[in-house]
Amino acid sequence: MINFCDNLTLSMQKTMIFKSAILLLLFLCCISGISFAGPYSISAHGNSAYGVVVDLLNTPPNKYSRGNCGHCHSNKHSGDMNYKFNDFINSQADIFCYRCHQSPVNSSQVSMHYQYSYSRMAGGDTKINCPDNIKDAFQFIDVAGNSQINCGSVNGSSHFLKNISTFIQNKWDFGSKNINPCLGCHNVHKAQRASYPIGDKGTSPLSLPSSHNQGWDLWGDDITERMNIYTTNYQAPYASNSKTFEPNADGTFNGSNMPDYITFCLDCHKKNYDTQMVSAQRNNFTNNFAGNFIRNPDWDISPHGKTDGVMNDNIKRKAPYTTDKNYVLSCMDCHEAHGSPNGLLIRKTVNGESTVDFTDWTSRESWLSLCRRCHVIDNEHNKNGGQCSSCHSHEINSERTF
Amino acid sequence: MWLMREMDVLRCLHVNIRCGKYIMNDLNRGNVNIAYFLIAFLFFFIIGIGLNTRQLGASVPQMPCSACHVMHKAEDDYRLTLSDRKALLNNTCIGCHTGTNNGGDTPYVFSSIEPIYNLTGTEANTNTLAGGNFYWVKQSGGDSMGHNVADLQNPDENLLTPPGFDGGRPAADGTIPGNGTWPVGQSVSCAGTYGCHGKHDSTFETTAIKGSHHQGGNGAIIAPGTEPAGGYRMLVGIAGYEDPDWEFRPTSSKHNQYKGADGTGGSDDSTISYLCAECHWDYHIDIAPWIHHPSDYDMGNTAIDSEYREYGGVSNAYEIVTPVGSNVVSAVKSNVTFNDDTIVTCISCHRAHGTPYAKSFRWDYMGGIGDGCTNCHTSK
Numbered sequence: 001m002i003n004f005c006d007n008l009t010l011s012m013q014k015t016m017i018f019k020s021a022i023l024l025l026l027f028l029c030c031i032s033g034i035s036f037a038g039p040y041s042i043s044a045h046g047n048s049a050y051g052v053v054v055d056l057l058n059t060p061p062n063k064y065s066r067g068n069c070g071h072c073h074s075n076k077h078s079g080d081m082n083y084k085f086n087d088f089i090n091s092q093a094d095i096f097c098y099r100c101h102q103s104p105v106n107s108s109q110v111s112m113h114y115q116y117s118y119s120r121m122a123g124g125d126t127k128i129n130c131p132d133n134i135k136d137a138f139q140f141i142d143v144a145g146n147s148q149i150n151c152g153s154v155n156g157s158s159h160f161l162k163n164i165s166t167f168i169q170n171k172w173d174f175g176s177k178n179i180n181p182c183l184g185c186h187n188v189h190k191a192q193r194a195s196y197p198i199g200d201k202g203t204s205p206l207s208l209p210s211s212h213n214q215g216w217d218l219w220g221d222d223i224t225e226r227m228n229i230y231t232t233n234y235q236a237p238y239a240s241n242s243k244t245f246e247p248n249a250d251g252t253f254n255g256s257n258m259p260d261y262i263t264f265c266l267d268c269h270k271k272n273y274d275t276q277m278v279s280a281q282r283n284n285f286t287n288n289f290a291g292n293f294i295r296n297p298d299w300d301i302s303p304h305g306k307t308d309g310v311m312n313d314n315i316k317r318k319a320p321y322t323t324d325k326n327y328v329l330s331c332m333d334c335h336e337a338h339g340s341p342n343g344l345l346i347r348k349t350v351n352g353e354s355t356v357d358f359t360d361w362t363s364r365e366s367w368l369s370l371c372r373r374c375h376v377i378d379n380e381h382n383k384n385g386g387q388c389s390s391c392h393s394h395e396i397n398s399e400r401t402f
Numbered sequence: 403m404w405l406m407r408e409m410d411v412l413r414c415l416h417v418n419i420r421c422g423k424y425i426m427n428d429l430n431r432g433n434v435n436i437a438y439f440l441i442a443f444l445f446f447f448i449i450g451i452g453l454n455t456r457q458l459g460a461s462v463p464q465m466p467c468s469a470c471h472v473m474h475k476a477e478d479d480y481r482l483t484l485s486d487r488k489a490l491l492n493n494t495c496i497g498c499h500t501g502t503n504n505g506g507d508t509p510y511v512f513s514s515i516e517p518i519y520n521l522t523g524t525e526a527n528t529n530t531l532a533g534g535n536f537y538w539v540k541q542s543g544g545d546s547m548g549h550n551v552a553d554l555q556n557p558d559e560n561l562l563t564p565p566g567f568d569g570g571r572p573a574a575d576g577t578i579p580g581n582g583t584w585p586v587g588q589s590v591s592c593a594g595t596y597g598c599h600g601k602h603d604s605t606f607e608t609t610a611i612k613g614s615h616h617q618g619g620n621g622a623i624i625a626p627g628t629e630p631a632g633g634y635r636m637l638v639g640i641a642g643y644e645d646p647d648w649e650f651r652p653t654s655s656k657h658n659q660y661k662g663a664d665g666t667g668g669s670d671d672s673t674i675s676y677l678c679a680e681c682h683w684d685y686h687i688d689i690a691p692w693i694h695h696p697s698d699y700d701m702g703n704t705a706i707d708s709e710y711r712e713y714g715g716v717s718n719a720y721e722i723v724t725p726v727g728s729n730v731v732s733a734v735k736s737n738v739t740f741n742d743d744t745i746v747t748c749i750s751c752h753r754a755h756g757t758p759y760a761k762s763f764r765w766d767y768m769g770g771i772g773d774g775c776t777n778c779h780t781s782k
Binding site: 039040041046048051062063064065066067068069070073074173189213214215216 | 694695705707760767768769770771772775776781782
């Protein structure tokens with residue numbers, strides 16, 4: 001009788017449980033499960049075809065799939081590769097991202113490709129072979145931020161990673177310490193491999209630092225984030241020696257296939273932050289021309305920006321800048337992002353020619369190697385005046401130089 | 403707690419009264435004297451109270467004593483070892499808990515044939531429980547797929563001591579795994595000195611969990627005390643809400659509710675993560691900068707518009723694939739509010755016994771690009 005009682009109760013309960021289970025399972029199907037798709041899966045690191053795959057972690061007994069979190073994030077205390085979550089930056093010579101983004105020979109990434117400069121990648125100049133990877137691009141300065149020999153240059157320049165880390169500290173929810181400086185420009189979970197946006201939704205490796213606490217989306221991938229939106233007066237420079245244009249070495253010249261680098265760079269390099277940015281390497285290179293603080297340009301009032309120089313100098317400019325109008329340049333038309341054998345991150349290749357040798361601030365020839373890429377400057381022009389910066393700067397009134 | 407138990411008692415009484423009605427109908431049909439019925443009714447009424455009251459504090463279904471115990475050594479056909487014969491038991495932990503789960507009264511943690519785990523062990527056709535199953539870790543090359551308990555297989559070939567073991571993390575009763583020292587090559591056991599369940603000062607597994615099968619609580623374990631019987635799943639000092647069928651095919655509204663404590667840095671010894679930390683302490687740090695994934699950290703600490711606030715989708719439903727802990731465990735939570743109820747725990751990603759996946763992950767972490775990680779890291 002006891003069994004009868006219990007069985008009867010159990011039977012009723014099972015009926016109720018069964019009915020409830022059906023409803024719950026339907027509900028479960030709607031709300032539960034694993035999320036598989038997301039921006040990471042289409043990022044350069046998460047892509048299943050060419051994403052991150054560290055050789056040590058893809059060799060038995062480890063079988064981490066390509067793109068797996070474990071290639072960068074350890075789930076062990078000391079890490080599968082003996083680095084930890086906070087080992088983002090030790091010095092200019094050793095940061096977390098270099099583990100893969102270095103010479104393909106030494107890279108932890110399986111089949112790492114070369115990572116050339118913007119002069120080669122966008123400028124199309126295949127003669128530029130050094131630096132050929134991200135780590136080397138940052139080695140034009142030493143751990144203290146002073147120039148050091150690299151790629152045959154003793155006056156090269158790189159973004160000083162320690163300063164970037166310090167600058168973004170406590171800004172935009174980046175945190176207060178141990179900030180990976182690469183995050184200043186790249187959202188590593190969204191950054192995409194190709195940097196040549198085509199179409200309404202292209203690809204981009206960039207993210208605005210100020211968007212870090214606002215979704216931290218890509219910058220330059222959307223059609224509204226390109227140079228032709230920043231200004232209708234953009235003219236892309238020539239790519240290599242052909243009559244095609246950067247960045248794709250094709251016929252597009254209005255910047256509609258190029259991220260809006262002005263907005264991107266000025267996110268940090270705007271004059272509000274002048275006193276928060278110091279650069280010993282720049283000050284050394286310019287012989288203390290403008291002090292330790294970087295004076296960030298105001299592109300609205302720069303003749304290379306949105307203000308017309310009113311010099312009627314169209315006949316003194318080279319193609320493709322020969323129309324009589326105010327051309328607005330992109331930062332990347334003249335500067336590298338990571339590092340350059342030249343001072344002040346000046347590119348080796350500008351407007352299709354890799355003849356820029358900007359390694360001496362006081363040398364007229366050094367300046368001419370750069371400025372003559374776009375301007376017709378005869379030998380008589382201020383021939384005793386020294387460097388071009390004596391008269392010209394980012395801004396008309398020379399308040400903000402370089 | 404007292405009130406809940408009383409309500410359960412009343413519910414049981416109601417069931418027995420309903421049983422009595424069925425009995426009465428049967429008896430009437432048989433024209434049996436009403437006096438016999440009253441005697442029978444009172445008998446079952448009293449017995450019912452007794453049985454159901456005992457059930458409230460029991461972790462075992464109603465079984466005859468002989469299901470677990472032998473009375474005389476002469477009956478010892480089971481050929482137990484001396485240690486296992488403690489309490490006259492006729493089998494070991496694994497021995498009793500080997501089988502295929504079907505939603506019944508005995509939780510099976512080891513199956514001799516491969517259990518159905520599907521992708522995450524939570525799908526409708528699965529037959530594993532909250533801790534997973536030891537089946538996979540027992541297979542050749544399966545060392546990393548679970549805890550290598552001594553009753554099932556040899557020690558882990560690579561992990562000769564528990565990773566992160568520091569020997570100074572006592573349970574609530576003051577006992578420390580290994581008594582503070584873990585011999586190289588020592589296997590983990592289900593309970594006892596080198597085990598998870600019960601007291602750590604007992605060499606014998608059975609004495610380590612003494613009393614808990616008979617007196618253990620269920621439902622909300624809010625004040626676990628220092629005895630195995632008072633702890634969540636016989637884990638000394640650990641709080642939590644016990645799902646009555648050990649998460650057999652769980653849903654967002656029917657599951658264990660794990661205890662977490664935000665930002666305590668491991669000082670709260672009642673959390674499920676602390677249980678893990680007793681052996682794996684060096685994983686248990688929640689203070690930034692993190693040198694590993696945090697545990698006992700509430701995702702409610704993040705910005706209101708952060709990616710973590712999308713845990714569980716628009717409705718912030720409890721994700722059974724990636725369970726989060728809560729500070730309050732008096733009831734199961736179907737949705738989370740990011741107010742001390744979205745606490746990352748060790749078992750948000752791992753299962754304690756074993757899974758088909760490396761590191762005893764709940765999902766195939768190595769085989770994809772993270773997959774289950776995106777349940778919290780939603781913008782990825």
